[in-house]
Amino acid sequence: MVIESITALGIEDVIQLPLAGTAVPAGFPSPADDYLEGAIDFNKHLIRNPASTFALRTRGDSMRGVGIFSGDILIVDRAETVNDGSIVIAVVDGGFTVKRLRHRAGKTFLCPENPEFSPIEVTSPDDQIWGVVISSIRNHR
Amino acid sequence: MIAHFDINNCYCSIEAVFNPKLRGLPCVVLSNNDGCVVARSPEAKALGIAMGEPWHLIADKHRAANVQALSSNYALYGDMSRRVMDTARTFAERMEIYSIDEAFLDYSPGANIDKVGRELRATIRRHTGLTVSVGIAPTKVLAKASNRVSKKDPSRGGVFEWPDGGAGEQILCKMKPSDVWGIAGRLEARVAKLGIEDALALSTMPDELARRVLTITGHRIVMELRGIPCLELEEVASAKKSIVCSRSFGRSIESEQELVEAVAAYAESVSSKLRTQKLTAERIQVFASTNPFKPDEEQFHDSVGYTFDTPTNLSFDLIGIATRAAKSLYRPGVRYKRAGVMVFGLGTENATQLSFDSMPAPELERKRRLLAAVDSLNRELGRGTVRSGSVAADPAWKMRAKRLSPRYTTQLSDLPIAFA
Numbered sequence: 422m423v424i425e426s427i428t429a430l431g432i433e434d435v436i437q438l439p440l441a442g443t444a445v446p447a448g449f450p451s452p453a454d455d456y457l458e459g460a461i462d463f464n465k466h467l468i469r470n471p472a473s474t475f476a477l478r479t480r481g482d483s484m485r486g487v488g489i490f491s492g493d494i495l496i497v498d499r500a501e502t503v504n505d506g507s508i509v510i511a512v513v514d515g516g517f518t519v520k521r522l523r524h525r526a527g528k529t530f531l532c533p534e535n536p537e538f539s540p541i542e543v544t545s546p547d548d549q550i551w552g553v554v555i556s557s558i559r560n561h562r
Numbered sequence: 563m564i565a566h567f568d569i570n571n572c573y574c575s576i577e578a579v580f581n582p583k584l585r586g587l588p589c590v591v592l593s594n595n596d597g598c599v600v601a602r603s604p605e606a607k608a609l610g611i612a613m614g615e616p617w618h619l620i621a622d623k624h625r626a627a628n629v630q631a632l633s634s635n636y637a638l639y640g641d642m643s644r645r646v647m648d649t650a651r652t653f654a655e656r657m658e659i660y661s662i663d664e665a666f667l668d669y670s671p672g673a674n675i676d677k678v679g680r681e682l683r684a685t686i687r688r689h690t691g692l693t694v695s696v697g698i699a700p701t702k703v704l705a706k707a708s709n710r711v712s713k714k715d716p717s718r719g720g721v722f723e724w725p726d727g728g729a730g731e732q733i734l735c736k737m738k739p740s741d742v743w744g745i746a747g748r749l750e751a752r753v754a755k756l757g758i759e760d761a762l763a764l765s766t767m768p769d770e771l772a773r774r775v776l777t778i779t780g781h782r783i784v785m786e787l788r789g790i791p792c793l794e795l796e797e798v799a800s801a802k803k804s805i806v807c808s809r810s811f812g813r814s815i816e817s818e819q820e821l822v823e824a825v826a827a828y829a830e831s832v833s834s835k836l837r838t839q840k841l842t843a844e845r846i847q848v849f850a851s852t853n854p855f856k857p858d859e860e861q862f863h864d865s866v867g868y869t870f871d872t873p874t875n876l877s878f879d880l881i882g883i884a885t886r887a888a889k890s891l892y893r894p895g896v897r898y899k900r901a902g903v904m905v906f907g908l909g910t911e912n913a914t915q916l917s918f919d920s921m922p923a924p925e926l927e928r929k930r931r932l933l934a935a936v937d938s939l940n941r942e943l944g945r946g947t948v949r950s951g952s953v954a955a956d957p958a959w960k961m962r963a964k965r966l967s968p969r970y971t972t973q974l975s976d977l978p979i980a981f982a
Contacts, residue, residue, distance in 0.1 A: 471864075472648040473689035475971060481982035495980060499689055510980050515583035517980040533982075551691070 486534030568664035573601035699724035703786035808902020829884035836875035844907025848887035
């Protein structure tokens with residue numbers, strides 16, 4: 422029987438890296454050792470607004486130019502303001518796509534970061550922009 | 563002042579947030595084992611699909627109209643409900659989560675609540691993609707009635723504040739007594755016997771008569787209809803769709819043991835409520851949070867949930883899971899101000915498909931009898947006289963859920979795909 426976590430990301434166990442004090446080869450211990458910190462909590466650093474933050478997984482190569490590769494996890498905050506140049510999740514043809522948002526000549530475009538792909542015009546931004554990508558996670562193993 | 567909000571077409575709307583193809587299509591969500599319709603999109607309502615209809619009887623008819631039928635995905639609904647409630651929590655000092663998709667907020671006098679109502683609605687929509695309707699009034703019963711108006715009349719922009727005097731009376735005279743919160747069911751027949759045909763007549767009935775025929779509960783509802791607050795914001799609430807037991811602690815709790823004990827007590831209370839109403843739950847959710855109005859203290863609010871393979875109301879199951887959930891919610895050094903247990907995906911005890919049950923019928927029956935004995939001891943000797951300490955074994959049988967959407971927000975393997 423497994424309790425599934427339903428934290429914002431559904432990550433079951435927060436990975437904790439102990440931030441220990443200085444290694445002391447000799448002499449006096451560091452005075453900072455009295456101020457040992459806790460562990461790094463990546464949820465805290467990656468997620469500003471837990472209620473509005475979601476994770477999505479990418480498929481495809483159109484965003485290689487900004488280092489988003491197929492299979493990466495995107496952290497998406499719906500509360501984040503959408504600006505010209507934001508990397509966004511948009512709804513196109515009933516599915517999600519990740520692209521860079523650009524305002525040009527009174528029009529709004531979803532722009533790929535890969536010359537092999539073409540921009541898509543956004544006709545109803547309120548319905549189409551789902552959230553703003555605030556970071557991406559890639560597994561190197 | 564009280565604001566009441568609920569999520570419009572909750573389950574169907576949640577499905578559409580993660581599957582935009584569903585937008586604008588008739589969509590229904592089915593009860594456990596894909597039995598009956600438990601939720602409908604506006605388009606499905608327009609087709610005349612009723613709540614509770616057995617899907618297998620109407621499936622052929624509606625397939626032509628492209629009706630999308632989904633299994634209930636309580637892991638997803640529970641997580642999205644948490645996000646909505648966490649967002650709403652920042653809008654008022656006191657909140658009563660009434661069910662998975664609705665809550666009451668308590669505002670101090672002087673707040674510009676119409677503005678707050680609009681901001682609440684806009685913020686929830688932005689955070690979750692879900693639309694809520696908001697009703698604002700001096701009492702809970704009128705706030706519920708206000709919400710009906712804001713839902714029925716789209717020109718209100720999803721927020722309606724109860725008007726004083728004649729305008730309020732006009733709304734009441736168009737409401738049937740059974741449309742009034744708390745009247746449907748037991749009190750409905752008594753009201754009808756008195757010849758009361760609308761909510762206005764109900765609100766003006768003599769106090770003495772109300773107390774005598776409708777009991778104290780009914781009299782309170784009558785008073786609330788007049789704008790006189792009689793129903794406190796409850797931290798223990800029960801509704802058809804879900805049962806919640808949650809409390810603010812008198813003092814902040816810092817030890818794991820205290821948190822676990824509190825949560826176990828709430829789970830016990832929820833499970834005995836389920837059994838009293840002869841209901842079973844499909845999913846349990848446990849939440850804990852710090853005091854959001856003490857920003858200088860470390861803030862924490864989170865919840866964990868678990869979907870039972872077989873719907874249950876057994877204390878063994880509920881307390882066992884709740885205890886483990888509480889442990890996973892515990893962080894050293896965090897000052898907890900509030901915790902709670904919510905169960906949903908409620909069904910009737912008898913409808914729990916015995917033939918599919920993981921437990922051999924005699925064993926289940928023995929457990930039921932044991933629980934009945936425990937319940938009666940607790941009734942006679944005081945709550946908590948007999949408590950449970952064990953967890954049922956893993957049920958091997960899996961529920962039928964052929965049309966289950968992915969657990970988009972709670973499983974890394976189920977994340978929505980963004981095409982790049």
